[in-house]
Amino acid sequence: KQEVTQIPAALSVPEGENLVLNCSFTDSAIYNLQWFRQDPGKGLTSLLLIQSSQREQTSGRLNASLDKSSGRSTLYIAASQPGDSATYLCAVIGNQGGKLIFGQGTELSVKP
Amino acid sequence: KAGVTQTPRYLIKTRGQQVTLSCSPISGHRSVSWYQQTPGQGLQFLFEYFSETQRNKGNFPGRFSGRQFSNSRSEMNVSTLELGDSALYLCASSATGSNEQFFGPGTRLTVL
Numbered sequence: 001k002q003e004v005t006q007i008p009a010a011l012s013v014p015e016g017e018n019l020v021l022n023c024s025f026t027d028s029a030i031y032n033l034q035w036f037r038q039d040p041g042k043g044l045t046s047l048l049l050i051q052s053s054q055r056e057q058t059s060g061r062l063n064a065s066l067d068k069s070s071g072r073s074t075l076y077i078a079a080s081q082p083g084d085s086a087t088y089l090c091a092v093i094g095n096q097g098g099k100l101i102f103g104q105g106t107e108l109s110v111k112p
Numbered sequence: 113k114a115g116v117t118q119t120p121r122y123l124i125k126t127r128g129q130q131v132t133l134s135c136s137p138i139s140g141h142r143s144v145s146w147y148q149q150t151p152g153q154g155l156q157f158l159f160e161y162f163s164e165t166q167r168n169k170g171n172f173p174g175r176f177s178g179r180q181f182s183n184s185r186s187e188m189n190v191s192t193l194e195l196g197d198s199a200l201y202l203c204a205s206s207a208t209g210s211n212e213q214f215f216g217p218g219t220r221l222t223v224l
Contacts, residue, residue, distance in 0.1 A: 043118075046213070049212045089155070091155075099143045099170060102154055102155040
């Protein structure tokens with residue numbers, strides 16, 4: 001049974017810092033991995049999608065990497081800003097498609 | 113292109129009642145998935161519909177059901193509501209041939 005874990009559960013950093021969020025999964029037979037952002041009480045915003053054959057994806061100040069063999073992904077945020085404050089969720093989808101399996105999220109707070 | 117829309121945004125019901133939530137996917141998307149989000153359990157997959165057929169189902173009791181119409185709009189129904197059904201219900205859509213999911217703003221259901 002696939003399980004996704006995110007560490008840390010919460011993180012507080014000063015503005016301008018570079019930071020890394022971690023995601024691990026127990027079954028390497030994934031089709032892709034998706035990172036989301038969720039603001040309080042809101043829906044999920046897709047940030048990056050990494051196909052299982054890819055090693056990383058970049059969008060602006062965000063870079064996500066994927067190492068299937070070790071069951072790990074990282075989301076790197078450069079030059080953090082207060083507007084980056086949100087909960088970040090990673091989710092994997094298996095080779096059979098269908099459902100996303102989510103981690104519990106990392107709540108990020110960027111202080112001005 | 114308009115995003116995923118969900119109605120209503122907020123609902124208050126009492127135990128024993130039933131409720132119907134609606135989701136309109138991004139234009140051209142034929143796959144719709146539903147998720148339940150609670151503080152204790154996080155995000156959990158309910159079911160996925162594609163071309164009016166249920167393609168995947170999560171581990172929820174039969175009180176939770178759904179359907180999809182020919183225009184890809186989807187509804188989910190919860191009968192005999194329980195206090196534990198209070199949650200944010202999120203709908204996501206994806207394009208054919210892609211597993212990248214795009215989420216709506218959610219429906220906040222409160223059961224009293």
